[in-house]
Amino acid sequence: MMKEIPGPPTEAQIEDGRLLFAGECEFFFGSQKIDQLPPVGRPEVAFAGRSNVGKSSIINALTGRRTLARASSEPGRTKQLNFFNLADRLSLVDMPGYGFAKAAKSVKEDWQDMMFAYLRGRTTLERVILLLDARIELKASDKDVMELLDRAAVVFQIVLTKCDQVKPKALAAKISEVEALALKHAAAYPRIIATSSETGFGIEDLRAEIARFAVPLQTSGEGQSGS
Numbered sequence: 001m002m003k004e005i006p007g008p009p010t011e012a013q014i015e016d017g018r019l020l021f022a023g024e025c026e027f028f029f030g031s032q033k034i035d036q037l038p039p040v041g042r043p044e045v046a047f048a049g050r051s052n053v054g055k056s057s058i059i060n061a062l063t064g065r066r067t068l069a070r071a072s073s074e075p076g077r078t079k080q081l082n083f084f085n086l087a088d089r090l091s092l093v094d095m096p097g098y099g100f101a102k103a104a105k106s107v108k109e110d111w112q113d114m115m116f117a118y119l120r121g122r123t124t125l126e127r128v129i130l131l132l133d134a135r136i137e138l139k140a141s142d143k144d145v146m147e148l149l150d151r152a153a154v155v156f157q158i159v160l161t162k163c164d165q166v167k168p169k170a171l172a173a174k175i176s177e178v179e180a181l182a183l184k185h186a187a188a189y190p191r192i193i194a195t196s197s198e199t200g201f202g203i204e205d206l207r208a209e210i211a212r213f214a215v216p217l218q219t220s221g222e223g224q225s226g227s
């Protein structure tokens with residue numbers, strides 16, 4: 001069956017995203033082993049991508065903070081799953097970057113085993129945001145991770161990073177290429193978002209996509225509650 005590509009978020013969804021990400025965001029847990037995950041609670045959205053894809057930058061752009069993700073990726077914290085509490089409504093999970101050219105095979109296998117165990121077993125994981133650098137070709141490791149996500153049956157959404165460094169025509173071609181790829185993967189959400197953490201391009205769109213998974217805001221009880 002052909003997947004339809006959903007349209008962009010509505011104004012109301014953009015506002016939901018803005019509100020969510022205007023809230024407090026703080027690191028609350030680092031997991032180095034699969035049996036040391038925080039207890040399940042809030043819905044989770046995890047970020048994955050090759051090292052240097054711009055993962056820390058996009059988490060910082062989303063949350064409007066300069067140092068949030070960097071602080072968590074200092075030596076010792078880089079090889080763990082880092083959990084952030086966003087406004088008590090959602091957990092953002094920063095996954096270790098993959099695709100180190102120099103990493104030994106055993107390191108890669110450890111990464112895969114841990115990620116697969118997390119992805120497959122985490123009942124509160126709503127979506128993986130898979131980051132791809134818009135300027136470069138897809139690597140074998142990106143393809144491996146998409147297959148891993150298919151096998152784990154976790155819905156993933158491809159987000160292109162560093163789009164400020166790609167000319168409009170090349171970006172359009174890249175988006176088409178990645179859309180076609182998404183259609184081939186059972187677990188891929190078909191809508192691609194092009195972003196730049198430098199200029200803020202696409203960031204409010206991504207906030208809106210992520211906000212769909214957050215625990216709804218508590219209504220005060222005084223006004224009328226929405227739908």
Ligand SMILES: Nc1nc2c(ncn2[C@@H]2O[C@H](COP(=O)(O)OP(=O)(O)O)[C@@H](O)[C@H]2O)c(=O)[nH]1
Nearest residue numbers: 051052053054055056057162164165196197198
């Ligand atoms: N031009 C541009 N550079 C970016 C963007 N996002 C990240 N970078 C750069 O890419 C490099 C890696 O970014 P970082 O967020 O640390 O990547 P990570 O390893 O995936 O966490 C840094 O030099 C960033 O300044 C972007 O949107 N545009």
Ligand SMILES: [Mg+2]
Nearest residue numbers: 055056057073
């Ligand atoms: Mg980083």
